[in-house]
Amino acid sequence: MTAAALREETYLPDPGRQLAQVHDFLQAHERAGRGAVEPRYFLAGAAAGDRVELPADLYAVLRQVVDALARGFAVTVAPRTLTLTTQQAADLLGVSRPTVVKLLDEGKVPFERVGTHRRVLLPDLLTYREERRAEQYAALEATSVDIDDEEDLDAVLRRLREARRAVGRRRRGLTE
Structure with missing residues (x-):
């Protein structure tokens, strides 16, 4: 072909x-x-x-x-090669190219250098995308709070704020 x-x-x-x-x-x-x-x-x-x-x-x-x-x-x-540029990786993830470069530099997605250019393997990027989705779903689940119709609205709001702060701390690496 x-x-x-x-x-x-x-x-x-x-x-x-x-x-x-x-x-x-x-x-x-x-x-x-x-x-x-x-x-x-x-x-x-x-x-x-x-x-x-x-x-x-x-x-x-x-x-x-x-x-x-x-x-x-x-x-x-849309056929894709198995090796992507940072722009192609950004398009696939739906983020900016600088965000992808940051992910690569932080070691969150493996990559290889070809001269001065970074190249990302498609399977590695898809693995990262699935892991990121799993983390996002876990964060959403962590913020869910059972609400009792009899419970005071201020108490519910306080529990929601605490859950949001806990997720923020975990995201920043400040686990409890």
């Missing part, structure tokens, strides 16, 4: 396609619950015996694309 063939492409939903049929088939197949048998998925051609088995991760991509298109969303497929 040429480099020109590996370009970002956006696909729009097309109600004229048999997308609903594919979507329904995929849903029905998953609901069937084939027990301990590992599911196998095939891509079939027009000729008899013209088929190839799809790996599970490729099936997951196909499933996500079909679900999105069936719901009326456009889907963009």
Whole structure:
């Protein structure tokens, strides 16, 4: 495949396609619950015996694309190299490039230098992103407080402030 063939492409939903049929088939197949048998998925051609088995991760991509298109969303497929620039890493994380540089310099994301440029491996960046999300969810959970309808509003607000301060201390590395 040429480099020109590996370009970002956006696909729009097309109600004229048999997308609903594919979507329904995929849903029905998953609901069937084939027990301990590992599911196998095939891509079939027009000729008899013209088929190839799809790996599970490729099936997951196909499933996500079909679900999105069936719901009326456009889907963009953007090939990426496994080595990213700091700007590409920033775009993927949804932060600024200086923020990524700071993360690299603090050792939060591994990187390698190519001359004066930093390069980040995509798997390392995805691992960091998942860890960051887990930390964010944990912080949200830490701020949750059970509220009793009978409890005084000032007491509830005080407990919420204490929980927020505790999260702030943990974030700054001042664990209790």
